[in-house]
Structure formats: structure tokens, C-alpha cells
Amino acid sequence: MRLGYELIREQLFFRKELIERLPWLIRLRWIVAVAGITAYVAVYFLRQTLLPLPLAMILFTVFLYNLLFRFIWQHALPFKYQNDPSSTQSHVYNAREVQSFSIFAHVQISADLLALFMAIYYSGGIRSPFAHFFIFHIILAGILLTPASCYIYGILVFMMMGGLILLQQWSLVPIYTVWFQNVPLSGEFTPNEIIIRYFTLVTVIIVTAFLVTTIKLGLRTKGRELLRLSKALDESNSKLTALYEMVREMGLCSEKQALMDSATRRAAGIMGVKACSIKLIDEQKGTLRFASTYGLSEDYTKSKDGIDINKSPINRKIIEGSFSAIGNIEERDYFQYPEDILKEGIASMICLPLRVDKMVLGVFCVYSKTARYFTESDVRFFALMASLTALEIEKLNAQLNRTWFLQKVAHQLRSPLHAVAGLLKILQNGYLGPVNVRQEETLLRCEKRLEISDSLISDLLRLSIRRETLIREELHLVNARQVLLSLSEMFETQAREKSIDIAYRIDETLPAIQATERLLDDLFSNLISNAVKYTPPGGSITVSLSRSDEDKIRLDVADTGIGIPEDASLHLFTEFFRAENAKAFTEAGTGLGLVIVKEILDQLKGTVSVKSRVGEGSTFTCHIPIR
Secondary structure, rough: OHHHHHHHHHHHHHHHHHHHHHHHHHHHHHHHHHHHHHHHHHHHHHHHHOHHHHHHHHHHHHHHHHHHHHHHHHHOOOOHHHOOOOHHOOOOOHHHHHHHHHHHHHHHHHHHHHHHHHHHHHOOOOHHOOOOHHHHHHHHHHOOOOOHHHHHHHHHHHHHHHHHHHHHHHOOOOOOOOOOOOOOOOOOOOOHHHHHHHHHHHHHHHHHHHHHHHHHHHHHHHHHHHHHHHHHHHHHHHHHHHHHHHHHHHHHOOOHHHHHHHHHHHHHHHHHEEEEEEEEOOOOOOOOEEOOOOOOOOOHHHHOEEEEEOHHHHHHHOOOOOEEEOOOOOOHHHHHHHHHHOOOOOOOEEEEEEEEEEEEEHHHHHHHHOOOOOOHHHHHHHHHHHHHHHHHHHHHHHHHHHHHHHHHHHHHHHHHHHHHHHHHHHOOOOOOOOOOHHHHHHHHHHHHHHHHHHHHHHHHHHHHHHHOOOOOOOOOOHHHHHHHHHHHHHHHHHHHOOOOOOEEEEEEOOEOOOOOOHHHHHHHHHHHHHHHHOOOOOOEEEEEEEEEOOOOOOOEEEEEOOOOOHHHHHHOOOOOOOOOHHHHHHHOOOHHHHHHHHHHHHHHHOEEEEEEEEEEEEEEEEEEOOO
16 A cells, blocks of 8 residues: 555646646636626727626626635635745645645636626527537546546536526526627527537537546556656666665775675665675585674574574575575474564565575575565565675675785795895805906896885785775875875985976865875875886976865876876776886886775775876876865
8 A cells, every 4th residue: 555645746746737727727817807808898899889787797706706816826825835936846735735726726617617607698598609618617627627527517517508498498587688699599599409509518518528537537547657657766766876885885895794794784774674684604505604784683693603504494495596585474484493583573584695606605685574575676676786795795705815815925925035135135245255247237137126026025015905904994184285295305306316307286275185194195105106117317297286176186196208008098007017118118117006096096985097198198187085
């Protein structure tokens, strides 16, 4: 059953035309009044006669009650909200107020029908030129009001006109002349002609009412379908936006526990349920253990050492490759601990495998307090969520394994490299005997190679440590200007050694940004050191730090160096990648500096772009949010 506010929303949707047309009806009467006065004057000048007094009185009455309707529209609740644009946008009508618009429309149409009937009576009855004007009100009733109202007004017109004809034929009421012909009705119309005219009017009104109400009902059906589709699209858009934020948040996690906690918290919110859990399978593939939960009590999760897959049919089915949506938890045979589930207040759930290719990592579940809460679309959407979560977990596992491997390799290589470097120093200093010029050159080349290897190991360690502490590092307000100034002297010295001009343009009014000193130090150092490294002697470097807009600062590092080939631009932020012209220019370089830059900006929710031309230089531009 739909909620009350949804019904009101739909009612407002279909009453919008009514609300907009009510003032239009009032304005239309002013037009009728002006037309009536114009006709009155025209008849007087053209025929030197006046309209019948009753018609003038009816016209005056229409003018008076239209004044009353206008006053009500402008001053009475809830109609006056329509006269204030700000109120029109902010005021939400309730069911009673919506009903007020319908009543006001009924009053106006009823008053117009009565006035029209009197005009017809005083201008010739069934022969009156106004007789077919009833059609307009039937159309209005069909469009603005319910189909039943349209037919009721039609029946009322039949009865009024039929009653008038009978009363005139029985001489119970006088018969007025057709005013513009000045010919009495009696003696001119036979009974058959009267019947034909009456049933012609009846037929026209019936056909008009049928056509208008049929078209309206068809449009209303399409309107309901549009409302349903609009609501479904809104829900889908909201869910997909939330899913994007969920995946984005998981992508920033460097710890498996943080990633899973983010997934369970976000999934419960997106699905609108009581709780969510991730259970991972152990290495023996026999037990599931709670790895992350949201909304479940500690009594429920910590009282279990694990869930034996063989004793839990639902989990066994999932591990074997199927999914499960349980509409009613009373189906106890599915669970190893059905009593605990009922005690927790869980009435229905969806459980899906966390699967990457053919490997199942565990089980992802959402729990609702309502029986048969989940629909087929919920299951399909949660399946997408589970697949993305599994991919993020596996990606992080691979990244952590790679980081662990890099750390181990780096530590294992650093000690022998330092030992070899020490032995080379002994040889260079002649402690083991004299060294000739050729040997000296060979030793220098070896030393250079060792320095490059040591630089690579240092970058690997720095990158692995940075990834390992990505989430644990808490951001705080940092003065980016001071961080850059603290590095300027070191890079000025390096630039002078290569005969390179380096200039700093730093806005002194920059606000503090959410970061850490270490992150900004790494960001600035990697970009500026690259510029120094790949700029030939005699070149120049410009480092600019300014405000990009109200919520970002901008860092530009521009050089007149060797530039970057167009085909290499797509791979700049790939680990260990170096362009061919960079390798030819200098052996020094690990291909990790820009990777570190990109990861720092991802953590700070910033962006980086590159403009470069071979032989002319490069400009790296970073935008970093202030908050």
C-alpha cells in the first residue's frame, strides 16, 4: 500500500491543471462581461433597441459574483498562496486544501451553468443562440474535475432543458421571444422540431462528455505511469549516486578492515535496512567468520566463533555459487542459529557471495526488520554492490601483498647495496692498492649505478610506507605556503648546480588547507625535483602557488626541459614508467615520483593535469581543495 504522502503527491500532480485554471476562469468571465457590454452597445446603435432587461440583469449578476470569486481567490486560504510566487514554491498543499480547489471549481461552474440557463430561458429557450454554450462547461468539468462530475453536470443540463421545454409546452412558464429575431416560440416550432433540437443538444453533450473524460482518463493513466517511472528513476539515480560514493570511499581505503567497515555502513544506508555484515571464509573453506558488521549487536556476532558452512544451508548454497533472498526468517532450516536471528529482530535478508572470477571470498548480507521486504530489483542492485565490494577487497589484497613484497625486497636489497658502496669507497681511496685512471672511471660508473639503485629502493620504501599509512594519517589544517618555502632553498641550490634559473611565485594570502606537512612535502618535492632533473643547463623553472577559486588552491610547476612525448602522456602516472626521451636524457629516475604525486592528490581529493611539448618543456598543474 502506498504511503499517504505519495497519494497526496499524485493528487497534486493531477490537480495542477485545476489549480492553474481557476484564476483563468475568473479572467474569462471578465472577457464575457466585456463582450456582453459591447454587444449591448452594438445592438443599441445598430437596431436602436436595448437588450431585454433580464439579459442585462444576468450579465450584471455574472459581473458581481465574479468580483466575489476574485476576492476569494486573492484573500482566502489556500487560494492566496497562488498569488505569492515564493509561497507557490514553498507551500505544500494537504489533502483538505486540494479538496478546496475542487469545491471552488464546482461553485464557479454551477454558478455559470445557472446564469447560462437563465440567459437561455430569457432568450428563446431551446431556440436560444446560447443553448449550445453548455458544451464549454461540460468540457471544463471533464478536464478539471472527475469524470463523474462531468456526467453529473451533463445530466443536470438534460433535466434543466427538458424541464424548461415541458413547462413551456404546458404553459406553466411564459415563452420569451428569440430576442434578436423578435419572433415568439409558439406557432413557430412544432413538437417534433423541439424534440429534435433537444435530443441534438443531448447528443452533443453526451459525445463531448465521453470524448473529454476518455481522453482525460487516458492522459491520467499515462501520467500515473510517468509518475511511477519518475519515482523509479529518482530512486535508481539516488542509489547509483550512493553506490558511486561507496566505491569511491572504498577505493581510498588502504586497510582491509576500513574498507569492509565502509562497505557495510554504506550498504545498510543505501538499502535502507537495519543491518549489514561481511563474513569471510577461512583458508580451509569450512568456516565463515564475521569480518565487519553494521547494526548487529555484539551478542549476535561475538558469541559465535564461526559459522560452520556444512551446518548452514543458506551459506553453503552461497559458497557453492547461488544467491539467496530470504523473505521470511521463520524458514528455520536455512540457518545454523535461527533463534539468534529471531532474537536480533531480523525478519528478512539478502545474502550474496563476494566473488571475484570463480573465487568466493565470503558472504555479503543485508538484514531487514520487515518480512518480505526485498524485491527482485533490490536483489539485482545488491548483487552489483556485492560484486563491486568483492573487486575492491581483492584489489586491496593485491595492493597490500605488493606493498609487503616491495618492502621486503627493498629491505633485503638495501643492506648489500650499502655494503658494496662501502667496498667501492675503499677501492677508490686506494686502501687496497693504487687505482689507475681507467679503474677510477669504472668505479665511478659503479658508484653511479648504486646511487640509482639506492634511489629506487628509497622510492619503493617511501611509496609502500605511504600506502600503508594512507588512512591512519589524519588530515589537518596546513599552511601550504610555509611548506613550499621550507623546500625552496634546497631546490635553489640544486638548480644553481645545473645553471638553471628557478623562481617562486607564492600568494601570501593563501588559506590553510586540509592535508599533512608530509603529504605536501612529498607532493612539492617530487614535482620540483622532476623539473630540475629534466631541464638542461641554461633552462628555467617557475613554481607558482595561488588560489584557483573559492574552494581550491593551485600549484603550477613549469619548466623549459625536454618535454613529454604525446604517446607517453597516458602512462605518466604508471609505476616504473619513464618516457624514452627521459631515459636518454638521464639514467637517474625510478618512474615512481609521479605515482606518488597522483596518490597524494587522490587522498587530498585533488586533481593533476599536464601540458607539454617535446623540446619546449612541461607544466604540471594541481588543484587541491581547501576543505
